[in-house]
Each structure stands twice: as C-alpha cells, then as structure tokens.
Amino acid sequence: MSRDSGFLSRLFSTLLGGSAKQDVTQKGQELLASYQRELSDGNGDPESQLTRVLDQLRAYWELESLRWAAGTSSSGIPVRFSGEELGSITWHPEDSKLEESRRSLLVILAGLAAPYLAKVAESQADPLQRWQSERADMVTGLLNRPAFMGLLLNELAKPSGSAGLTSVLVTVHIQDYTKLYTDLGGNGYDERIRDFSRLLRADFGLHSTAGRLEEDMFAVLICDLSNPDKAASMSAAFRNKVEATLELDVTAGIAPRVDLYSDPQIWLNDARTAVKQAEERGGQQAFFSQTMQMHSVARWQMETDLENALEAGQIETWFQPIVHLPGGEIAGYEALCRWTHPEKGGIRPDEFIPVAENDGSLILEIGQLTLREACETLARISERNGTAPFMSVNLSPVQLKDSQLPKKILAVVELAGVNPEHLKLEITETAVMHEREKAIQALERIRETGAQLSMDDFGTGYSSLAYLREFPISTLKIDRAFVSGSDLDEEAKEILRTIVEMAHSLDLKIVAEGVETEGERDLLAELGCEYGQGWLFAKPMPAEEV
Structure with a gap:
C-alpha cells in the first residue's frame, strides 16, 4: 500500500471505526488516495477533481446527487479553511439519511480538499476585493x-x-x-x-x-x-x-x-x-499657518534632540515614594522619566512625552528604558531592605498597542531578578477607552506576565463603574485634581468618599496623587484610602538617593 493509502487507512480507522461497511472503507479509501495524489502533484484543478470524486462516489453509492457547492450553505458538510467557509458537499434531500460511515468519509474528503480550494479561491479573488481587505x-x-x-x-x-x-x-x-x-x-x-x-x-x-x-x-x-x-x-x-x-x-x-x-x-x-x-x-x-509652522519645526527639533538624548544617556528615571497612609511607611515608588538637556536644562515630561508618542518609536524606547531602570532599582532596594516594595511604571498608549510588550516585560524582570508581582504598570483611562475591547485583550496578556495593573489619573476621562469592572486592574490612582484642597471643601470630600467606596466595592486598592498637606493626608486616611503620593511625603529623586 502506498504512503498516501497508509495515511488514509489510519485516518479511516480512527474516524470510521472497525464497524464501517466494506464498500465505504475500501472503495472510498481508494478514491481518496487517488485524489490526494492528484492534489499533491499539483496537476489539474482541485475543484474539478473534487467534482469527479463526488460523481464516482454518487454512482457507487447509488445516490440521487452528490456535489460540491461553492459559498456558504446551511446543509451538507462544510469545507472550511482558516475559519472561512469555502463551500460544502451536499446531496439530494431524499438521501438525507446518509449513513454515518459515508458522512465521515465525506468529512475526510472535505479536509483533504480545503487547503487546495483555499488557494484557488485566493488566486481567483477579485483584485479590488483583495486590495480592500488589506488596505x-x-x-x-x-x-x-x-x-x-x-x-x-x-x-x-x-x-x-x-x-x-x-x-x-x-x-x-x-x-x-x-x-x-x-x-x-x-x-x-x-x-x-x-x-x-x-x-x-x-x-x-x-x-x-x-x-x-x-x-x-x-x-x-x-x-x-x-x-x-x-x-x-x-x-x-x-x-x-x-x-x-x-x-x-x-x-x-x-x-x-x-x-x-x-x-x-x-x-x-x-x-x-x-x-x-x-x-x-x-x-x-x-x-x-506660519505660526504653526514654527511650532512644527520646534516639534521636529525636539524629536531630534530626544533621539540624541537617548543616545547620550540624558533620559533618566527618578523615583517618588508612595506611602501607606495608615502606618506612614514607604510601600512603593513610582518611576518617573526625567530629561536634562545640556543647553536648555530640565524639560518637563508633559512637553517631551507627547512628542515621543507622536513619533511612536521614541516612546517605545523611552518606555523600555524606564521599565529597565525601575526594575534594576527595585532589585537593589529589595536586596538592601530584605523586603520588596511595589514599583509603579507608566505605560504609554503606544506601548499598550505593542504586541511584544508582554515578552519585553518578562525579559526585563528576568534580567533584573525581580518578581513581576511587585511591578504595577499604570495605564490611563484615555488609553484603554481607545478601542476598548482590544485594550482589554492587551491588558489580559500583560496580567499573564504576573505584573499588576493600575488605572492612573482616575476621574479625568470617561471611566464608569460598569467599565472599571471589565479591566483586570488591582489599583486605582485618584487624580490630584480631586485631592487638592479636599479637606477644606465639603463637596470635594463627598466626591472622594464616593470614589473610595466605589473602588473598594471592586476590591481595588487606592493611591491618591498630589497629597501636599497634612489635612489632605488625614482626610484620605479617614476615608479608607490605602496609599498616598505627593510632596508632603517626598519629591521625586534620582535612583542613587532611593
């Protein structure tokens, strides 16, 4: 028996079992083996060859009809490839009680034909249709x-x-x-x-x-x-x-x-x-306008300066402590990007980060640099103190769209020798509301690395309780706009109270940003907010001072 026939013999044995009728297993096996050889040789039209095999089976089984029909159908045995239905093998309604063994043989036939018919469909597709699907x-x-x-x-x-x-x-x-x-x-x-x-x-x-x-x-x-x-x-x-x-x-x-x-x-x-x-x-x-032209030139100049800054090591990662409000001890840090220009001095992140995001590749490089330096600092603190704080690192919307991000995260934490569970990756409301379903899938893949996720700047976008439930986050960061002066404003207190209760109902921990007074700290602790971050506790500092 040939190699093709041997393969089909095993396939028949598996799918049809030992009880199949002789006319099915022997004759069908011969026809399908011949069909497979023709397909492998690449000679002839797969669709015509399939039609010929079906005609032979129809005559041998004495059926009213047995044919190949292109396109989708609600009856018969579908021929699918890569999730797309190419057509189906159908028979006359009077033959609806087609024996199971014969149906199984047709399933095998459909499987053999599918990849070859898919190639034919692709080659015959309307060029405009192909162009539209790709472009x-x-x-x-x-x-x-x-x-x-x-x-x-x-x-x-x-x-x-x-x-x-x-x-x-x-x-x-x-x-x-x-x-x-x-x-x-x-x-x-x-x-x-x-x-x-x-x-x-x-x-x-x-x-x-x-x-x-x-x-x-x-x-x-x-x-x-x-x-x-x-x-x-x-x-x-x-x-x-x-x-x-x-x-x-x-x-x-x-x-x-x-x-x-x-x-x-x-x-x-x-x-x-x-x-x-x-x-x-x-x-x-x-x-x-001409004025905008000047701004455009300035933006492109900043992009060039950013590229040079990355090569020269001018982009650094600083760290701001995050304090456990009930006890007052440092529980974690947030990694913050800093750029000191050799001529212009310090450049604010809200000036250069949007430029880097507009470029795309620059923000990916900056994000990877910040993640690496954050993990290296986390490893050093853990070794020095014997316990590991958590380390928060911001993710750009551009990074969130990077399919390689989970692999990059795992590579960095492995190289630094830290536990990914001590890493909190911060995303913004705006980033996840862009194509929300895709964002959720991306976040799920990140969570599979072991890293935690935190929603940053909550309250500045359009997140609601219903949507927060969808995201695999463990922490909510309250924007400083809700914290500033909250101890002196009754309405602000009630807003904070509502946010805290909502977050706790979802089992989320809370970090309040921009805490600058003892009154704000005391109010947040009273409301049950777990963590605080701001100048009251410490300003951002370079890695060597952490």
Missing part, C-alpha cells in the same frame, strides 16, 4: 493608515502646482469619542462611525479620498483644487451636516500642499497641528 479600515471601509500614507506619498511624487491646481489635506477629529462609545455601546458606536464615514466620503467632491488614521482621527486628501479656500468651505459644510444629522462635534485642520513637503508624515503632522490649534482656540477648524 481598508474594517469598520468604515475607508483607507486605513498605511494605505492613506501611501496615497500621500504618491501625491507628493507628482509635480506640484501643475495647471494652477493644488492639493489639500484635511484632518477631522471627532470630539469626546470615548463618551460617544460609552453612550452608544460598541455596535451603536460602529454604526454611527459608518454614517460619519459615508458623509466624509461623499462631501468633499469627486477628487477626494478619505481615510481613517486612528479611532477618532480621519483625513481627506482633496486634489485638483484651484483655491485652497475651497477646502475650508467644504470642511465647514461637512461639519455642519455632521453636527446636525449625527450630533457629533468635530474639528478640522487644513494643510495645503507646499513645496517643502517631501515626507507625507510631515504633511500629516501639520494638518494635525491645525486641528489641535482649532481645539485650543475653541474653534471648529483652522488652516496650518
């Missing part, structure tokens, strides 16, 4: 970010200003989209975004192409405009329609193409800068 946003059908960036690159490769026409990039930001998600739920939110996208695709003219860059950020490239001001009037009309029909607040940034653009990312950054400028001024849209 389009799954929810809206708009171009995804890589595809849209490719579109901008192609546009910049063309001569600018030909025939007196120009192109304009418009970025559109949906305001408070996390609240929208909370109010509508996942399905309702997706449907609203699809309606928004249909308007975006239709309202900027025939020479426009739209894309979805992020959950809440969209863009439109408008080509062949005689006057960039036309883009502004289109944008204004679009915003008015969206606000009237979909009840969405949106802002827009408009960046006409200029000769200086060679990198599509710079063009996009300028359009996004215009969006931010519009939001800061309380307006609804803004053109990218």
Whole structure:
C-alpha cells in the first residue's frame, strides 16, 4: 500500500471505526488516495477533481446527487479553511439519511480538499476585493493608515502646482469619542462611525479620498483644487451636516500642499497641528499657518534632540515614594522619566512625552528604558531592605498597542531578578477607552506576565463603574485634581468618599496623587484610602538617593 493509502487507512480507522461497511472503507479509501495524489502533484484543478470524486462516489453509492457547492450553505458538510467557509458537499434531500460511515468519509474528503480550494479561491479573488481587505479600515471601509500614507506619498511624487491646481489635506477629529462609545455601546458606536464615514466620503467632491488614521482621527486628501479656500468651505459644510444629522462635534485642520513637503508624515503632522490649534482656540477648524509652522519645526527639533538624548544617556528615571497612609511607611515608588538637556536644562515630561508618542518609536524606547531602570532599582532596594516594595511604571498608549510588550516585560524582570508581582504598570483611562475591547485583550496578556495593573489619573476621562469592572486592574490612582484642597471643601470630600467606596466595592486598592498637606493626608486616611503620593511625603529623586 502506498504512503498516501497508509495515511488514509489510519485516518479511516480512527474516524470510521472497525464497524464501517466494506464498500465505504475500501472503495472510498481508494478514491481518496487517488485524489490526494492528484492534489499533491499539483496537476489539474482541485475543484474539478473534487467534482469527479463526488460523481464516482454518487454512482457507487447509488445516490440521487452528490456535489460540491461553492459559498456558504446551511446543509451538507462544510469545507472550511482558516475559519472561512469555502463551500460544502451536499446531496439530494431524499438521501438525507446518509449513513454515518459515508458522512465521515465525506468529512475526510472535505479536509483533504480545503487547503487546495483555499488557494484557488485566493488566486481567483477579485483584485479590488483583495486590495480592500488589506488596505481598508474594517469598520468604515475607508483607507486605513498605511494605505492613506501611501496615497500621500504618491501625491507628493507628482509635480506640484501643475495647471494652477493644488492639493489639500484635511484632518477631522471627532470630539469626546470615548463618551460617544460609552453612550452608544460598541455596535451603536460602529454604526454611527459608518454614517460619519459615508458623509466624509461623499462631501468633499469627486477628487477626494478619505481615510481613517486612528479611532477618532480621519483625513481627506482633496486634489485638483484651484483655491485652497475651497477646502475650508467644504470642511465647514461637512461639519455642519455632521453636527446636525449625527450630533457629533468635530474639528478640522487644513494643510495645503507646499513645496517643502517631501515626507507625507510631515504633511500629516501639520494638518494635525491645525486641528489641535482649532481645539485650543475653541474653534471648529483652522488652516496650518506660519505660526504653526514654527511650532512644527520646534516639534521636529525636539524629536531630534530626544533621539540624541537617548543616545547620550540624558533620559533618566527618578523615583517618588508612595506611602501607606495608615502606618506612614514607604510601600512603593513610582518611576518617573526625567530629561536634562545640556543647553536648555530640565524639560518637563508633559512637553517631551507627547512628542515621543507622536513619533511612536521614541516612546517605545523611552518606555523600555524606564521599565529597565525601575526594575534594576527595585532589585537593589529589595536586596538592601530584605523586603520588596511595589514599583509603579507608566505605560504609554503606544506601548499598550505593542504586541511584544508582554515578552519585553518578562525579559526585563528576568534580567533584573525581580518578581513581576511587585511591578504595577499604570495605564490611563484615555488609553484603554481607545478601542476598548482590544485594550482589554492587551491588558489580559500583560496580567499573564504576573505584573499588576493600575488605572492612573482616575476621574479625568470617561471611566464608569460598569467599565472599571471589565479591566483586570488591582489599583486605582485618584487624580490630584480631586485631592487638592479636599479637606477644606465639603463637596470635594463627598466626591472622594464616593470614589473610595466605589473602588473598594471592586476590591481595588487606592493611591491618591498630589497629597501636599497634612489635612489632605488625614482626610484620605479617614476615608479608607490605602496609599498616598505627593510632596508632603517626598519629591521625586534620582535612583542613587532611593
């Protein structure tokens, strides 16, 4: 017996058992062995070959019909590959009582055929359909970010200003989209975004192409405009329609193409800068201006300085103690990133971290550096004191999207020789409300490393009791805005009391940030808050002083 027949013989024995009829096991085995050899040789069409085998089985079993049908079907034996149903093997209704042994043989046949039929389907797929699946946003059908960036690159490769026409990039930001998600739920939110996208695709003219860059950020490239001001009037009309029909607040940034653009990312950054400028001024849209150009140049200069700072070791990790309020002893530390520029001196994290996040790769490098130095300091403190405090380290939303983050965490803790359970990784409300389901999956993978998770700056976003239950967190950090002056304000006291009770109902520990007075400390302890952090206890300090 050939190798193919031997394999099928074992498969038949396993699936059909020893009680199968001779006509099934012997004849079926011969036909399937022949079919498998033909598939392996790569000669002929797998679909035609499958049809021929089914015709032979139909005649041998004396059935009314037995055939292969492409597409999904509610009857018969499905032929699936990688979760996709390619078709099914069906028979005549009068043969509905097909013997179990024959059904099992057809299951084997379907399994043999599936990978070969999948290749055929892939090769015959509509090129446009393949392009859409690879290049389009799954929810809206708009171009995804890589595809849209490719579109901008192609546009910049063309001569600018030909025939007196120009192109304009418009970025559109949906305001408070996390609240929208909370109010509508996942399905309702997706449907609203699809309606928004249909308007975006239709309202900027025939020479426009739209894309979805992020959950809440969209863009439109408008080509062949005689006057960039036309883009502004289109944008204004679009915003008015969206606000009237979909009840969405949106802002827009408009960046006409200029000769200086060679990198599509710079063009996009300028359009996004215009969006931010519009939001800061309380307006609804803004053109990218010369003043913004200066800010853009400054941002790119800071990115360059950051790259140099990382190479020169100017980025350091400092540590601020976190105190156990009932006893007053240090229970842990938070690792904080610090940058001392050789000429400009200390640069605030809220100035350089957003720049690093905008770049993407820079924040990943900074995040890994901070995590490594935090674990090294944790190991040193544990060895010195004989007990290990917990170490809190902030995670950027960019890091949270990094599929390799769990492996990086495990590598760092193993190298430092610390227990990952002593690590508390802090995430923000905004970070996890972006694509909430994906964020929860990412957090679950992080928890599998043994590290704990903490929700940072609670109260500044849109988290609610219902959503907090979904996240695998163990600690809640109350933002300093709720702590400052709380001992002197009755309303502030009640807000704090509510947050503490809510957190405890979820079995969460609480860290209060920004504790600066003894009155605030005493109130927090009275309310049952476990930990406090702030200048009352200690300012951030370099690693050698911890």
